[in-house]
Amino acid sequence: MKIGLVVHFFDFRNDVRQWINGLSEREEIVLFIRKEDQKSMESLLPPNAEVRIIDERKSGLWNKIWETLFRFLGHLPKSRQNFFLMEQFKISISATPAQQASAFRLLNLTMRLPKWLSYDAFVNKLQYKGNTPISDIVQFVCFTELSDNYFVARLLQEQKPVVVYVYSWDHPCKHRRFSKKMDYLVWHEGIRRDMVELQNIPSSRISLFGATQMGYVERFIQKKNEKSSPFPFQYVYFGCAIGVPQLVPVEIEIVKRVAERLQIRHPDWKLVVRPYPVLRDWSPYEALKSIPNLVLDDGFRSAKATSIAVGEDALLDKFVTIHHSKAFMHLGTTLGIEASYTKAPSLLLDLKEYARPEQNLDVHHFVHQYQNDKYLNLEGFPNVIRTIANLDEVLDLLETNPGKLMAYNQKVSSDIPPRSFDQLAVQFLDILKNRKG
Numbered sequence: 001m002k003i004g005l006v007v008h009f010f011d012f013r014n015d016v017r018q019w020i021n022g023l024s025e026r027e028e029i030v031l032f033i034r035k036e037d038q039k040s041m042e043s044l045l046p047p048n049a050e051v052r053i054i055d056e057r058k059s060g061l062w063n064k065i066w067e068t069l070f071r072f073l074g075h076l077p078k079s080r081q082n083f084f085l086m087e088q089f090k091i092s093i094s095a096t097p098a099q100q101a102s103a104f105r106l107l108n109l110t111m112r113l114p115k116w117l118s119y120d121a122f123v124n125k126l127q128y129k130g131n132t133p134i135s136d137i138v139q140f141v142c143f144t145e146l147s148d149n150y151f152v153a154r155l156l157q158e159q160k161p162v163v164v165y166v167y168s169w170d171h172p173c174k175h176r177r178f179s180k181k182m183d184y185l186v187w188h189e190g191i192r193r194d195m196v197e198l199q200n201i202p203s204s205r206i207s208l209f210g211a212t213q214m215g216y217v218e219r220f221i222q223k224k225n226e227k228s229s230p231f232p233f234q235y236v237y238f239g240c241a242i243g244v245p246q247l248v249p250v251e252i253e254i255v256k257r258v259a260e261r262l263q264i265r266h267p268d269w270k271l272v273v274r275p276y277p278v279l280r281d282w283s284p285y286e287a288l289k290s291i292p293n294l295v296l297d298d299g300f301r302s303a304k305a306t307s308i309a310v311g312e313d314a315l316l317d318k319f320v321t322i323h324h325s326k327a328f329m330h331l332g333t334t335l336g337i338e339a340s341y342t343k344a345p346s347l348l349l350d351l352k353e354y355a356r357p358e359q360n361l362d363v364h365h366f367v368h369q370y371q372n373d374k375y376l377n378l379e380g381f382p383n384v385i386r387t388i389a390n391l392d393e394v395l396d397l398l399e400t401n402p403g404k405l406m407a408y409n410q411k412v413s414s415d416i417p418p419r420s421f422d423q424l425a426v427q428f429l430d431i432l433k434n435r436k437g
Helices: 014-024 035-044 061-073 080-093 097-112 119-125 149-157 189-199 212-223 248-265 283-290 312-323 334-341 363-367 370-375 388-400 402-413 421-436
Strands: 002-006 028-034 050-054 139-143 162-165 183-186 206-208 235-239 270-274 294-296 328-330 346-349
Touching: 002 014, 014 028, 014 212, 014 421, 028 035, 035 050, 061 097, 061 119, 080 097, 080 363, 080 370, 119 149, 149 162, 162 421, 183 189, 183 421, 189 206, 189 370, 212 312, 212 334, 212 421, 235 248, 235 312, 235 334, 248 270, 248 283, 248 363, 248 388, 270 312, 283 294, 312 334, 328 334, 334 346, 334 402, 346 402, 388 402
Parallel strands: 002 028, 002 139, 028 050, 139 162, 162 183, 183 206, 235 270, 235 328, 270 294, 328 346
Antiparallel strands: none
16 A cells, blocks of 8 residues: 655654654655755655655635635634644744734734634635646545645545544644544544544544654653663753743743742752753743753754754653653643653643733643643642642652652553554554555
């Protein structure tokens, strides 16, 4: 069976590359990539992989009209605040200040307009070139968020079989390009319900697959006793989660407050801070280096100035650093899930002292994104820290009774049993065969 994988964000998704390697050992694969991604992907492609450049975008007034209509009037997920935050992030990393100001105004207009145009109706109207060779492909695989509307239009209009891997737990909450004519793979049953509730995708089109992001967790679990602590001192690990530049200063203020409280409660411990990998400009973190009991763990990103990729060794070292910490703290990130597979308590900071929920763009809305509230912001666990007083209590608990914080880890990690990339490759092929059968 020849499988066509429509790939993007290839430099940052190490786990997808590993999973594709497993598929290529079992089936013939073809990678479909956009021309603008070709250069960044060249050094990352699997050995002997066949690559085809997507050439479907067609210029003209008709397509421009429908692109504009979908931009402003296209359906949004029911979790609209997640979409808003994601669009803020995309604007902030892809434009000059003047362009950003214009894009923010258009985004605010978009959020106020009625939403009557579905993604299926939109791509059904697009006129495409039909230049990309696809006749020999038995099964197409896409990844959220769908990267090329014109290629999608062709696949759907020509009734090609397409399965979409919902790459992350927050993608049903923040993306808008979901077709009811495609099949989907998700991490677990909860995310299947998210797809139904937030995107109106029929449950019958959704299969439980697992998480390629947890492939590295599985590797860590196999090797967790091989590496000692990376630091010669006791520490709490803080994983920065915010990629929207306007909110980064608030996260940094929270980091400073945690360092202050840690100094008071445990003067012999340090706070180790991991910058957010996908935030392109790390200069705001420089101010943290002057804090005596804080260490900035900033050596893991690629040395390439234009890259936000993280090396393979650094991905496993991340889990080692979490595992040997007293606890892992964050404001809402996938690392909060990944940390739950280690012996370090995973702690979510939902500090009311820093919340301004009446503002459209605020750390409160970041912490209370749909997926955080559903899977991490759990009632009845001390791991969710809501005030500075709670923070002090938990810092004391880390010394006196850390085991009391591990029930939360067990709850969070129970949804996704980690599997190897090879196991996920086999699982994917089994799903395809069963759906065809």
